[in-house]
Amino acid sequence: MNIFADVHTKICAAIASLQRDGHLPDTLDVAAVTAEPPKDPAYGDVTTNAALVIAPQDGRRAREIAQLLVPRLTDDQGVVSVDVAGPGFINLHLDPARWAPVLAAILEEGEAFGRSALGAGKKANVEFVSAYPTSPLTAAYTRGAVYGDALANLLGFVGYDVTREYYVNDGGAQVDVLARSVYLRYLEAHGRDVAFEDGTLPGDYLVPVGAALKAKVGDIYLDQSEAVWLAPVCAFAIDAMMARIREDLDALGIRMDLYFSEKSLDDAGRIEAALADLEAKGLIYEGVLDPPQGQSAERPERREQTLFRSTAHGDEADRPIRTADGGWTYFAPDIAYHFDKIDRGYDALYDVFGSDHGAYVRRVKAVVSALSNGRVPVEIKLVQLVRLADKGIPVRRAGGFVTLRDVVDRLGPDVTRFAMLSRKNDAALDLDLDAVLDQSRDNPVFAVQYAHVRALGIVERAERIAEPRPGDVAVLRGGAEWALVQKLAGWPRLVDIAARTAEPHRMAMYLTDLADLFHKAWPSGSNVPEVWLTEGADTPETWAKIDLARAVSIVISAGLGILGVNPARQMR
Structure with a gap:
């Protein structure tokens, strides 16, 4: 049940009735x-911008349009009064009885409350993390990993059939560098002296890989040429x-449905197939690109290249797909990869990239x-870096880097996930490891879990x-609990907005606000049911409060589930 969607439907019906009666143009775009909920509850229960949207199309002032809408909206039996405010906002005050079904729906549907059919019958692919397999996952990947997984949960909650996918960059020069570095550790495991020159990976994390290679193959690669050992x-x-990366993701509660190999694209001829598709559409040609801004057009390296006519589909420049020596550019396998996704029948694609991929x-x-003839939408979500601190001091590891596992081992997966979703993905995040472990209501991670535990406790002790x-x-109207009722009613609307915008951080913000309202409404501690249910207080109002506590626990549990956080049953 989405009370705001119901009111929106009635507003659109009122506009349509005015159009039928000749008071508004037939061609309005609404x-x-x-x-939505007003920013200040004093303005009512629901506010709408309908008059402000219509006014520029109609030619009259928004307040004049609003006055036309007021009587049509007041006719609704569930609306007590309608006011016009400011430049033309319309504020509706609803009958308290309109809110009762919301609480009943939460208690009946449980954690399914707020689910929708937004993505019913549609397949979505969420590709995230996709780090090169040349090192353990660094802390920089933690936020993107959590965001991608929470987004997949959210899309599943609104009906999509979701695939979580990791694109394994197992082709190209980077993995050759990895192989040479592991070979050096293999030699080291055999007691040889080695030197890590520029262009190799000197990290100690490859020591056990070299030792494992020795255990598997013995000395067969000693004193052999690179041509013999490089590929194996x-x-x-x-x-x-990749086994280590899987373990690290598992520690964070993330399980991919598919690890897709870049190398498989080349092996299966998918690059050629994708380019043939584009060529058949007249989008591949041989040409010379204009020089980048600030470079002279006289530079000798300007030569004819094989180009994708991406400007025909909204890009700012056409893109080369072959290098000067005839090899594929970095973009060519990506073309094939998205061609493959489209071929697999996805209706929506989500690519989660680091903030340094903005130009991509x-x-x-x-x-x-x-490739999809405009049929398949793709959302590219950029994730900003996290600046880690501990008690205000920036976190650094001497001679190395902070890993995803370092963060999870320090905070635990639940705290890590909630903290990483505390801000929008494309906003910078400063995270103090000590602060997010603070057990006070000033810490949103703690406050939300504590609200869930308290709400459960109220229900269990009352029963x-x-x-x-x-x-x-309805009898709670005017009390501190009423803000909780209204906040819970906004959960389906919040879910819908978060799914449409691919912004799971909205869930974390909503849960933080809900927990804050809960703690403010019932600050008296663990003996709340005993106070309520004293002799003579066993009333419909008392049990409405207990039902409200149960509803709070249900919605918090559902929200945490979407974030991939386990709801606490007791605080430690």
Whole structure:
């Protein structure tokens, strides 16, 4: 049950009735009309911008349009009064009885409350993390990993059939560097002296990989040429590093549905197939790109290249797909990869990239548009870095880097996940490891879990004291609990907005606000049911409060589940 969607439907019906009666033009675009909670509860229960949206199309002032809408909205039996405020906002005050079904729906549907059919019958692919298998996952990947997994949970909650996917970059020069570095550790495991020159990976994390290679193959690669050992050592090293990456993701509660190999695209001829598709559409040509801004057009390196006409699909420049020596550019396998995704029948694609991939967004959108003939939307979500501190001191590891596992081992997966979702993905995040472990209500991570534990405790103790009875939520109007009722009613709307915008951080913010309202409404501690259910207080109002506590626990549990956080049953 989405009370704001219901009001929105009634607003649109009122607009349509005015159009039928000739008071408004027939050709109005009402897509931008909203029905949402007002910022200040004093203004009512629901506010709408309908008059402000219509006014520029109609030619009259917004307040004049609003006055036309007021009587049509007041006709609704569930609306007590309608006011016009400011430049033309319309504020509706609802009958308290309208809110009772919300609480009843939460208690009946449980954690399914707020689910929708937004993505019903549709397949979505969320590709995230996709780090090179040349090192353990660094702390920089933690935020993108959590964001991608929470987004997948959210899309599943609104009906999508979701695939979580990791693109394994197992082709190209980087993995050859990995193989050479592992070979050096292999020699070291045999007692040889080695030197890590520029272009190799000197990290100690490859020591056990080299030792494992020795245990597997013995001395067969000693004193052999690179042509003999490069390919098998490369395959061994990739498998070893990907096993570690899987373990790290598992520690964070993330389980991919598919690890997709970049190398498989080349092996299966998918690059050629994708380019043939684009060529058939007239989007591949031989040409010369204009020089980058600030460079002279006289430079000798300007030569004819094979180009993708990405400007035909909204990009700012056409993109080369072959290098000067005839090899594939970095973009060519990405074209094939998205071609493969489209071929697999996905209806929506989500690519989660680091913030340094901003220049890549337009070309990916262009190629997906071209390959799918505009049918498949792709969302490119950029994730900003996290600046880690501990008691205000920046976190650094001497001679190395902070890993994802370092963060999870310090905070635990639940705290890590909630903290990483505390801000929008494209906003910088400063995270103090000590602060997010603070057990006070000033810490949102703690406050939300504590609210869940307290709400459960209220219900369980109440039911031990007395036999549950029906409550009447309408009698709570005007009390501190009423803000909780209204906040819970906004959960389906919040879920819908978060799913449409691919912004799971909204869930964390909502849960933080809900927990704050809960603690403010019932600050008296663990003996709340005993106070309520004293002799003579076993009333519909009391049981409405207990039902409200149960509803709070249900919605917090559902929200934490979408974030991938286990709801606490007791605080430690």
